Amino acid sequence: MIKFFSKPYRWAGIFSLLLVGLFTFVLMDTFVLQKSMVIVASETSAETSTAAETEPVITATSYSDENIQISIETILKYDSTIYVADIQVSDAAYLKTAFANNTYGRNVKAKTSDIAAAQNAIFAINGDYYGFRDDGYVLRNGIIYRDSASENEALVIDQNGNFSIVDESDVSMASLSENWQVLSFGPALVENGDIMVDSSSEVGQAKESNPRTAIGQISAGHYLVIVSDGRTDESEGLSLLELAQEFKERGCTSAYNLDGGGSSTMVFNGEVVNNPTDGRSIAEREVSDIVYFGY
Template sequence: MKHNKKLLPAWLLVLIDSALIAVYILGFYYSYYLNPRQLESAGVKTNQERQDSLSNSSMNFNDVESAAGGNETDTANENIIDETVGANQSAASDETTPPKTTDNSTATGNLRTKFAQHFSDTVVSTDNSYTSRDISIQVNKYTEGSDGNIVTYYVADIYIADITCLASGFAKDTYGIGYAEDLLSMDESFNAILAINGDYYGNGGDGVVIRNGEVYRKTSSDSDVCVLYYDGTMKTYSADEFDVNRAITDGAYQAWCFGPELLDKAGRSITEFTASRHIKEENPRTAIGYYESGHYAFVVVDGRQSGYSYGMTLSELSDLFENLGCKTAYNLDGGKSSEMSFHDTLVNRPAEGGREVSDCIMIKEVK
């Protein structure tokens, strides 16, 4: 007797296939991105011949670019405060808008001498500031807008006399994929004074990774690249412009691959970015800015929190860095990753409580 073979309905077959594909994708994602595995460094050391321009107080430094900084801010001795800018308040108020540096003199001589007014012979630490012989940090909180359009962000104004005071660190102190750690934990393990999340290099296998003068990965990607050189200059490049071998020869000290770049070559804000639509929209942000050799800014913007901070678009972040007076600025990993710690304490209020990240950028004593 012949029996008819009973077939499953087409919709059920599609559902089963979809489930199998989802399981395969999740398994691959876990094994490749979440399952920790150490990677081998490229083992290349960058050219450090220009390091002496920052790291040795007895040597001279010649900065061929216009200096953008050097002036004390009106809030230098205040605690981190919540300053709200209402709709009718002036955007130029000293208490509501970050001070813009206007000194355009050409820098000549050692940075410790050049920025002498910012450093101190002994360590002086307050709730929102830190000064020593090599480091000056001032952290301030700003709240702008009103009603349903509020944004809260933090700006760390940083001077260093030794480039190695601006360092990077890997989660678990290990270069690899799948390693992640809370920012505060990394802050404490590396003895950082100030720290922000980095570019989350461990979330993929592409993009250059240069940290503290060592080249870990040379592969290219379609993202903008930010390079901090041993002479203290910081530059951003599009994927087409960037040449990793040239950067190594020129003395790249750090290189991050996330982006996009936030200012044009003249230091003006931009509106067109090499980023997806989601990245361009309002989000929590972390970014790094450059005024001149030895003078930098760390910025963290809180977001996705109604009534406290909605975040910033890339265009708004670009405007902020132009208003700060930076020449170069670069967007780092954001969203729940956006965090800033100072004095071993989390400064901002990260979205959904934050998340562990694969790397950090920090300011620390090196002597």
């Protein structure tokens, strides 16, 4: 044994193996290994909203009852296919969020459509993919799950359903604790009716044009959701500036960018509306959370 370790290159080989093992563990811990922290009661049993008393009117692109009205249109613009949902609710309680498998944790993931189905969501989009990171405020349906700030701008939705956008480094989660939702991704697209991005704005190392998911507010209880296809020959994808312009042109006073790329997914009445893709195949990516409208 002593003779084996007397050769310097053998020490180097052992060190290399340990280094590879550590690197592999870090990658697995970041992207694969699940860490369940909190099991959340299904929102379908929560008393946060009242079910519709009348039968809804439903078509392939619309839904309407006395509390929730949704209409979806598909447009071709900026060499991209864009899906625009106009949504009005009578109470902020109908704008909800949910975790994959009803579990808050690291790398706990499911398809947007599956999370939506578990909540009986009428309409859903992917959220901020909080489970991919260790920081960034997480407050969902009035409950705080993570209070460590990131460098992101956060979307704050108050108990009345009104949007505001804050810099997490400037405010504590304690000061936001009375709100309904806090999502952490960004950037802000529109604030107080003004476009907040320019032609050079982008998320991390993302491409200039991408599949996108974003949500905006027009007025009290009136929201706009935009999801775009991208990274295909049929649909190039949107820049952040193009996305912001679309929200502003449609009357939004606030708009906020959520996780995009391969995560971008819109679900309506149990069906995936758009064509989710990572640029290689058309398929849903599993994500950690959704934003949805429903009972």
